[in-house]
Amino acid sequence: MVEICILEYVVDSILTYSKSMHPREAILLLKGKMDILDMHILGTVHSHPSGALVPSLTDLNMLYGGLMIICSYPYSGMDCMKAYDAKGREIPLRICKSV
Numbered sequence: 001m002v003e004i005c006i007l008e009y010v011v012d013s014i015l016t017y018s019k020s021m022h023p024r025e026a027i028l029l030l031k032g033k034m035d036i037l038d039m040h041i042l043g044t045v046h047s048h049p050s051g052a053l054v055p056s057l058t059d060l061n062m063l064y065g066g067l068m069i070i071c072s073y074p075y076s077g078m079d080c081m082k083a084y085d086a087k088g089r090e091i092p093l094r095i096c097k098s099v
């Protein structure tokens with residue numbers, strides 16, 4: 001099964017940035033690695049000030065990379081974040097200690 005492993009400080013940074021941009025939408029590039037490949041841009045993270053945790057059709061059509069993480073209001077923790085692939089299928093997201 002594919003899953004996204006994200007460092008806790010990255011989660012905190014995404015939540016803090018999203019809060020600071022509210023009610024405007026925040027967007028960030030997501031850099032990481034797949035298996036043992038070098039670090040590169042995997043996709044994007046963006047906020048949904050509305051609180052919706054599902055990708056819109058525009059999100060799916062404008063996807064950069066193969067991964068999208070949505071961070072929604074009230075930006076209080078992992079309950080406010082979900083990851084999706086290019087077809088809008090949810091990918092399990094968990095916090096890890098190291099990559």
Ligand SMILES: [Zn+2]
Nearest residue numbers: 048055056059
């Ligand atoms: Zn969106």
